[in-house]
Amino acid sequence: MNRKARAVWQGTGRDGSGHLTTDSGILSSTPYSFKTRFENEKGTNPEELIAAAHAGCFTMALAFQLQGAGFTPTELATEAVVSLDKEGEGFKISKSALTLQATVPGIDRTKFEELARAAEKNCPVSKVLNAEITMNFTLA
Known part of the structure; x- marks a missing residue:
């Protein structure tokens, strides 16, 4: 499986700008620049996209771990903060840094943490990622 994105x-x-487009179209000429990366101008940046990818990937991986162990989550909500x-x-x-809030009926804290x-x-x-990864969670 291959996924593609394009940067122009x-x-x-410092003064230039670009845009990002993905084959799925979810990003379509989405702006990025020095100001969207290092200041707070509207647009995206590589770190934000990595944070979204990490939060999404981890959350889906956990859903599969839970399914394999016989549990169905009501909700898994993950925030990733990339430094x-x-x-x-x-x-x-x-x-x-991953921060997870989870609602999983019938699971105990020890089993949940293992998964x-x-x-x-x-x-x-x-x-x-060639970075330190941390994960904290709250289990409701």
Whole structure:
């Protein structure tokens, strides 16, 4: 399986701008720039997209872990916070912090944590990130 996205950039790093488009069309000429990355201008940035990918991947992986163990979640809500830090002359994504709120009928905390930790370690986005990954959860 392959998925594609395209980036087009015009101008310098600081003053230029670009747009991102995905084959699915969910991103369609979505703007990004220095200001959307390092300031708060409207648009997206690579770290936001990685955070969305990590939250989505982890949450789906957990749903599969729970299903395999015979549990059906009522809701799994995950926030991922990706940290971009200065490293030498450039920057590095140093951390992705996952915060999960879960409602899963009939599961105890120990079993849930076991399955959530497995999802944290084994989702494909976790495997590709060269960063510290943390996961905290609240089980209702």
